Amino acid sequence: MMSSSPASGAEPAVSVRDLRVVRGGREVLHGLTFDVPRGSIVGLLGPSGCGKTTLIRALVGVQIVKGGTVTVLGAPAGSAGLRRRVGYATQSPAVYADLTVTENLRYFASVLSAPRTDVERVIDEVGLGGSRHQTAVTLSGGQLSRVNLAVALLGAPELIVLDEPTVGLDPVLRQELWELFRELAERGATLVVSSHVMDEAGRTDRLLLMREGDILADGTPDGLRSRTGAADLEEAFLHLITEKSGSPT
Numbered sequence: 001m002m003s004s005s006p007a008s009g010a011e012p013a014v015s016v017r018d019l020r021v022v023r024g025g026r027e028v029l030h031g032l033t034f035d036v037p038r039g040s041i042v043g044l045l046g047p048s049g050c051g052k053t054t055l056i057r058a059l060v061g062v063q064i065v066k067g068g069t070v071t072v073l074g075a076p077a078g079s080a081g082l083r084r085r086v087g088y089a090t091q092s093p094a095v096y097a098d099l100t101v102t103e104n105l106r107y108f109a110s111v112l113s114a115p116r117t118d119v120e121r122v123i124d125e126v127g128l129g130g131s132r133h134q135t136a137v138t139l140s141g142g143q144l145s146r147v148n149l150a151v152a153l154l155g156a157p158e159l160i161v162l163d164e165p166t167v168g169l170d171p172v173l174r175q176e177l178w179e180l181f182r183e184l185a186e187r188g189a190t191l192v193v194s195s196h197v198m199d200e201a202g203r204t205d206r207l208l209l210m211r212e213g214d215i216l217a218d219g220t221p222d223g224l225r226s227r228t229g230a231a232d233l234e235e236a237f238l239h240l241i242t243e244k245s246g247s248p249t
């Protein structure tokens, strides 16, 4: 399994070794090992139920693990010192329905001890300037997802972990968000972004393709395409499944 090290030789942003997680009495992550280089966008791709959210929960330190280690920015995942250095957006927006966009962000900025000036910055970054005074309950699903993302960007975290941030968004908005992810990475942040949409995979620097609690492949989108001889990443994924199990189902 992958164990890439960043080209610079710097310590990886995330280092996972033999991670095992049991949920509901069943092992759902079966000994994952990988690194995430700093300043990169790593996509966590795989079908529903393969373990993306569980892995993300382990990265942010809210998942009880059965075995293995998860090291984030040089410290054990979930350490108190990582609180402001790691931004996390859950799959379902976790915002207060009766507060406006600005009020929600002010509240979370104060909880995270992020500068108040961050509120306007993140509102602009996610393109919610026109809705800043709307209460969350009146926002569309796409707007709510962007508030959720904005919360994860407060405090300019070094590692940004996003669980399916583009679900339910239209293609234009999805493209804009991926451009924002790229900008954040260029400014030095590391992003781990889960998705089950294969056409988003090509926008990442590295891909972890997951299936049934295992990592099927770990590499660059181009590397995976050329390794499998596939025209696109969806085909590459199917190829890897066949290679592993002898059957694409």
Ligand SMILES: Nc1ncnc2c1ncn2[C@@H]1O[C@H](COP(=O)(O)OP(=O)(O)OP(=O)(O)O)[C@@H](O)[C@H]1O
Pocket: 023, 024, 025, 028, 046, 047, 048, 049, 050, 051, 052, 053, 054, 055, 196
């Ligand atoms: N609270 C829970 N209790 C027991 N089992 C769970 C729980 N949450 C998830 N699971 C199981 O863990 C496995 C991995 O689920 P997980 O949510 O991590 O997958 P996922 O790839 O994020 O799926 P999706 O794309 O649908 O969100 C699945 O088999 C799921 O049924």
